[in-house]
Amino acid sequence: MILTISAYGSPVLRKETVDIDKEYPQLQELIKNMFDTMTFAEGVGLAAPQVGLPIRLFVIDLSPLADDKPEYKNYKKVFINPEIIEFSGNDVSFEEGCLSIPNVHEKVVRKDKVLINYFDENFTEHEETFSGYPARVIQHEYDHLEGNLFIDKISGIRKQLIKGKLNNITSGRANCKYKIKTK
């Protein structure tokens, strides 16, 4: 099922998120719906607050990039109750977008590497280091669980320049192919 995406202006995007356990109602269905929604909206990551749920869960799917990078074929992962333990490596600047902020793309500086502890969809615990593009997507999605958005990290000048686009989103005038809500 394709879910409605909570867009910029939705209070849930700024809420504190909570850990979940195996008994979380219809967890496997929720994960499947999140993947379906992300694929439909052509994203590479989606966090639970973006579908209206203030819980610590996000999914990533890098397979849309497999044409250029074959190693991302079937690169689908579920992160439950994640905690980033360490950020390391160089600062890297790269353009990002977000399904909750349609039509906005800005360069964001992030660390190249993260060490993260998380549970997968079977509640198996992992402690793993990611670098490069996966590390970027993971940091972006992790930020969602902390109530942060990528545009929080851009300069005041850049933010001024995208103000019109942000107003379009909050006033429901954003043009995108998937369903969004801002309440």
Ligand code: NI
């Ligand atoms: Ni996002």
